[in-house]
Amino acid sequence: MTLSHLNPDLPIGVFDSGIGGLTVVKEIKRLLPNEGIVYFGDTGRVPYGNKSKSTIIDYSLQITKFLESQGVKLIVIACNTATAHALDAVKKATHLPVIGVVDPGAKAAVHYTKSKRIGVIGTVGTVNSKAYEKAIHKLNSDMLVFSQAAPLFVPLVEEGWFTHPATSLIIREYLKPLENERIDTLVLGCTHYPLLKSAIDREVFSSITLVDSGEEVAKDVKSVLEKHKLLRVSKRTEPFQYFVSDLNFRFKELGKMFMDEPFDKVTLVEWQ
């Protein structure tokens, strides 16, 4: 596959079911400050976590088409559930390079673990999909993977309760079973969770390494762009572009919590 017709100045397309993917955008911005971003948050249909595979594939293909129409050079699926269910379908549907959030996180976990006992936390959808387990075992079948759904973490993040006593209790409740399994590495398998990283760090054994998928995705984006000679060298001057499928969601308000790029332009996309 050759992507030589693409202009390196084109932006990167990033999508998520809502706002969580902004933690990935933040890491891409930190590592690759020249790159432009077109972000799509499916705020009208959030959350994906409790929807079926076929529904999530439909949504992901629709968003992929939209990002292609915006002239992006690479697509990042910055949503664990969409990656788990729709990565293969999106790869088939586009000629652009596609990066999901699961493989980079799995690779980092396999790299960091010494005990070969890895914990994964995520939404019910991500945990039930066993996406991390499969990705980790593909890299090394000796690894033991212990998963835990943590449905309260997303609303806690969206409430901004990063230091609330209830947050500590909830973190302990979800992570105690994983500590009991003597994990030494914990994958934050949901793009909202990096905002709870400090809180989780305070509550779990200090011997446990936290893997933030956003950081790992940014490294993958860099290497894929390098490989295809698509890294942007010119300095970015245009703002990031944000699209959502419902304006009612507190995207701007929450967005400030997720990253520091100004939210001048949030545009509604109407599907019908």
Add this chain to the structure above:
Amino acid sequence: MTLSHLNPDLPIGVFDSGIGGLTVVKEIKRLLPNEGIVYFGDTGRVPYGNKSKSTIIDYSLQITKFLESQGVKLIVIACNTATAHALDAVKKATHLPVIGVVDPGAKAAVHYTKSKRIGVIGTVGTVNSKAYEKAIHKLNSDMLVFSQAAPLFVPLVEEGWFTHPATSLIIREYLKPLENERIDTLVLGCTHYPLLKSAIDREVFSSITLVDSGEEVAKDVKSVLEKHKLLRVSKRTEPFQYFVSDLNFRFKELGKMFMDEPFDKVTLVEWQ
């Protein structure tokens, strides 16, 4: 309007964005054990709380048509957000009687309060809609209404953490501002919240009366059916019918928590 062509043996149609409306079904069943129920849970598009008014009207009209096609005699909108945004539109779109969850709760609150200081808790969508404030002020403009969004309550209920220490802390966090306003009546303005009724009762001042909209809706259903001579006298033999828009949602599992009617039949409705 005459409804004399309708058979009193027809079931009642109830809809919600997901599973919460089952607390209303439970109260209808308790008060009117003869009545059949056709329930629609929009599990493929849950939650409604962060969606815009026009989106919620579209969804509600689509579900109303579906319930009409199932031959129901009355429609209950067992979702506070859908009631807040779409009650008028649904009433216009159907010749059947329609009951929402807001007015019965507002009426009960006005009836119970002595201090004329009423608290309302609900989702962000319900609180922002000011539906309870408007409904209460329509009944009595002297009332002072204090509202508080409680986004963590729905996931706490769906986790089944009714007696968890974190639940107590979260309840106190949300309700302290309302206690400080010296409310004597608190409307549980979300159909999930009746499952937290005991927990809330333990945490708030004993002088505060809790209003469970489900109970109040059931009373309204009874009086509307009586008025139209549509109360069923024959004993119900058929099971309740449950329809959902996505099967992946833990409807059966959560449903057990919400009520005791067996969940033999949960059917997927595919819109397209």
